Amino acid sequence: MKRSAKFAAMMLLPIMLSACAASDDGKPITYTDDRGVSSQPFPKNYRTEVLSFLKTYLNDPVGVRDAVMAEPVERVVGGRLRYVACLRFSARESDGGYREPRERAMLFVDGRLDRIIENAAEPCAGVAYAPFADLEKLTR
Template structure:
């Protein structure tokens, strides 16, 4: 014989089965950014004060993350860029957000977006010219 707790659990389990209720996932069909490397290079060529001589460049390829409550592809980039006087600024990290397969923006607050990613060398960023 089933106890009251077991009967309640069975009754509640039956309520949700096959109900067809789903949570809307706006933007869930985000396309993977096919040209993310080229877009990143074009972005950093204009974003960096001095794109020549970047050191320690690393890239974590795009993964789906929640950004503003919506799924977006995010690529994480680390680099040590030169300042306008030629001195290295220090290691920086940015989360680059892609919307509809295109680069949308770079975010400096990377703790949540870049946590647990695996970086690989991003040699093309170190080869930028003016």
């Protein structure tokens, strides 16, 4: 393969991969096979799954402050009844400082963590938070 052809192939690869990750109908990409079943099992291992996910999701999982979590409750998300566990915490920024705590919702499908919802005001309205010390103890 000529050098210019290799360069063109390398430039197209990210575009092709992003096209594979995109959804044709504008629905969010999920980690589980959401069959649309309305009766969902309670996510028994939700704390463990949330901690495992956040350990990789956060740029720096060490030093999380003000961590609180609500037990999963059923909410309608995307037109489907799902369990949602709400979190609020302040993660350490790259400059070492902290922002105000932000609210996030963890969506579960078939009892397993499916995705995080960054704008969680609606699905987390009215939940009862309790301290989530395990999140503040995360290590790398």
